[in-house]
Amino acid sequence: EVQLLESGGGLVQPGGSLRLSCAASGITFSSYAMTWIRQAPGEGLQWVSTIGGSGGSTYYADSVKGRFTVSRDNSKNTLYLQMNSLRAEDTAVYYCARTLRGVTGWFDPWGQGTLVTVSS
Amino acid sequence: QSALTQPASVSGSPGQSITISCTGTSSDVGGYNYVSWYQQHPGKAPKLMISDVSNRPSGVSIRFSGSKSGNTASLTISGLQAEDEADYSCSSYTSNRTVIFGGGTKLTVL
Numbered sequence: 001e002v003q004l005l006e007s008g009g010g011l012v013q014p015g016g017s018l019r020l021s022c023a024a025s026g027i028t029f030s031s032y033a034m035t036w037i038r039q040a041p042g043e044g045l046q047w048v049s050t051i052g053g054s055g056g057s058t059y060y061a062d063s064v065k066g067r068f069t070v071s072r073d074n075s076k077n078t079l080y081l082q083m084n085s086l087r088a089e090d091t092a093v094y095y096c097a098r099t100l101r102g103v104t105g106w107f108d109p110w111g112q113g114t115l116v117t118v119s120s
Numbered sequence: 121q122s123a124l125t126q127p128a129s130v131s132g133s134p135g136q137s138i139t140i141s142c143t144g145t146s147s148d149v150g151g152y153n154y155v156s157w158y159q160q161h162p163g164k165a166p167k168l169m170i171s172d173v174s175n176r177p178s179g180v181s182i183r184f185s186g187s188k189s190g191n192t193a194s195l196t197i198s199g200l201q202a203e204d205e206a207d208y209s210c211s212s213y214t215s216n217r218t219v220i221f222g223g224g225t226k227l228t229v230l
Contacts (some may be wrong), residue, residue, distance in 0.1 A: 001225065015230060017138065030206035031173055035219075037166075037221075044123060044159060044209060045158070045166065045209050045211070045224065046221060047219035052217070059216075062218075083159060098190070100171070103213065103217060103218070104152070104154050104213045105160070105171070105212075106156040106168055106172070107156070107166075107168060107211075108167075108168035108171075108177065109165075109167070109168070110166050111165060112164075112165050
């Protein structure tokens with residue numbers, strides 16, 4: 001069974017930084033692209049970033065480009081999202097998801113999410 | 121880029137069929153057969169229901185089906201059951217090599 005477990009969320013001040021992690025088990029991690037998707041309170045889903053299986057290809061939403069960096073450590077089966085210059089509008093539950101066929105594909109399964117709150 | 125357009129809510133009685141629409145542009149929904157649908161119960165993570173417009177993953181009920189016409193994709197749920205009450209979101213690949221989601225639709229089973 002594929003399991004994804006996010007961690008690293010919490011309360012951070014505007015302008016601050018946070019690094020999220022997503023630990024994967026039950027899959028050959030390096031064979032799959034991975035994606036971060038977020039959901040602000042009471043809002044819809046928003047794609048954030050996708051990284052290819054080897055880490056060589058990365059894609060970002062315009063709203064986070066230049067502030068967020070996605071990376072992975074295939075030896076640790078772990079996906080990361082480094083978030084800098086955080087804004088109030090970045091407040092959301094952040095989900096990681098296994099991604100089939102890269103950025104053109106679909107997300108299955110999803111982790112349970114980790115909450116990031118940006119507030120002073 | 122604005123979100124794909126979905127109705128905020130739909131409802132139906134048990135046993136009935138409902139359809140949720142997802143409207144985009146020729147740069148996303150209309151340009152590619154890369155539309156997916158996700159079900160999300162309150163407080164839970166989303167679950168894949170349909171990929172590539174109409175492909176149903178193993179384990180998803182045959183009551184769920186997807187289609188597309190022009191710039192609009194649709195999710196149809198037949199034989200509504202109480203457990204189908206949830207939020208449903210569509211997503212699409214875009215010509216900017218990004219992914220865009222719909223705003224989500226709340227399905228109420230009356």
